Amino acid sequence: MPKPWEEILLCKTPKSWIDRALNSLDVLLLDHAHCEKKAATTAIALIHRYPERNLTSRLSPLAREELLHFEQVLKLLEKRKVPYRNLKSGRYAHSLHGAISTREPNKLKDSLLVCALIEARSCERFYSLANYLEKSLASFYSKLCEAESRHCDLYLNLYQDLFEEDCEPRLKPLAQQESNLINTPDSLFRFHSGF
Ligand SMILES: [Fe+2]
Ligand SMILES: [Fe+2]
Known part of the structure; x- marks a missing residue:
């Protein structure tokens, strides 16, 4: 059976990123914490920006x-005695958000697709990393993989319900850009960085 993210992502995480992650677990977890916080912020921003679209019932949960x-990630950091602090953002989300159309309704369409891609990549990274991590972190990441997969579906379903059209033509270039960011060297290691 295909993994849910395989339907929208064009590439897998390169092994060189996994190796880098295993050598930078503290930064990985710190950046992961920020990713979770940003995912919440993005969902709330969409609710705020489009009151007429009735997004609350799905995006608030x-x-x-x-x-x-x-x-949960903050607790893990505490356990590992890693102080919570801000980190310079990587290029990934910024670059994807930069590809979003500035005109409605395409702006909302692209925003939903970028959210779906980010959720799918998070899910894929949790899945790939889980094979290499110690048991408790591996099981935490497996649980998160399931949740982010649901979130990816939720954003794609929202697109379908709101626009009643095939998202593929808009998804394709965004997925290509996403894949380029994953498959090119990146000077800054982050949860969604290149290798
Ligand atoms: Fe999450
Ligand atoms: Fe998520």
């Missing part, structure tokens, strides 16, 4: 779940 993930 998603935002709450992301905040719960954020708190």
Whole structure:
């Protein structure tokens, strides 16, 4: 059976990124915490930006779940005695958000697709990393993989329900850009960085 992210992502995480992650677990977890917080913020921003689209019933529970993930990662950091601090953002989300159309309704369409891609990549990274991590972190990441996969579906379903059209023509260039960011060297190691 195909993994859910395989339907929208064009590439897998390169092994060189995994190796880098295993040597930078503290930064990985710190950046992961920020990703969960940003996922919640993005969902809330969409609710705020489009009151007429009735996004609250689906995106508010998603935002709450992301905040719960954020708190869980903070606890892990505490256990590892890694102080929570801000990190310089990587290029990934910034670059994808930069590809979003500035005109409606395409702006909302692209925003939903970028969210779906980021959720799918998070899911794929949790899955890939879980094979290499110690048991408790591996099982935490497997649980997160399941949640982020649901979130990816939720964003794609929202697109379908709101626009009643095939998302593929808009998804394709965004997925290509996403794949380029994953498959090119990156000077800054982050949860969604290149290798
Ligand atoms: Fe999450
Ligand atoms: Fe998520």
